Amino acid sequence: MINKVIIGKIIQKFRKEKNLTQDQLAEKIDLSTNYLSKVERGLNSINVETFLKMAGVLDFSLEDFGINSKININQDRQDLIQQISCMSEKEYNVYKEIITVTNKINEIYK
Numbered sequence: 001m002i003n004k005v006i007i008g009k010i011i012q013k014f015r016k017e018k019n020l021t022q023d024q025l026a027e028k029i030d031l032s033t034n035y036l037s038k039v040e041r042g043l044n045s046i047n048v049e050t051f052l053k054m055a056g057v058l059d060f061s062l063e064d065f066g067i068n069s070k071i072n073i074n075q076d077r078q079d080l081i082q083q084i085s086c087m088s089e090k091e092y093n094v095y096k097e098i099i100t101v102t103n104k105i106n107e108i109y110k
Contacts, residue, residue, distance in 0.1 A: 005042030010065055012040040014058040029053040030089060049092070052085035 015025050022040070026033040029050055038044040046054070055061070084092065 003042075004039075004045050007045070007065060008040040008042040010060075011054065011058070014060050014064070015040075018058055020057075025054070025057065028057045052081070056082070056085035 015022070018025075020028075022033050022036050025031075026036045029036075030053070031046075031050060035044060039046055084095070087095070
């Protein structure tokens with residue numbers, strides 16, 4: 001079970017280490033300050049996309065949350081994940097659509 005309170009405290013710790021206010025971080029990851037405040041207090045959780053954006057801004061990894069991420073993901077995939085975490089919402093949506101269309105084409109030609 002995910003402990004939202006612990007996750008929120010870790011996020012808050014990294015935000016403060018980067019000398020960012022909640023307003024500044026919220027703006028960088030396209031989240032409301034009110035929602036970010038609730039995440040840091042463990043009242044709300046965040047989706048994967050927001051978590052990846054936050055990881056890009058605050059420079060944290062899954063290990064910082066006590067998650068052993070020693071899954072054998074090759075370097076290309078790790079690089080792609082990093083690139084996705086730094087994309088704007090518009091860029092993300094474009095690439096998501098490209099992947100969706102590519103998957104549909106692959107299904108047709110299986």
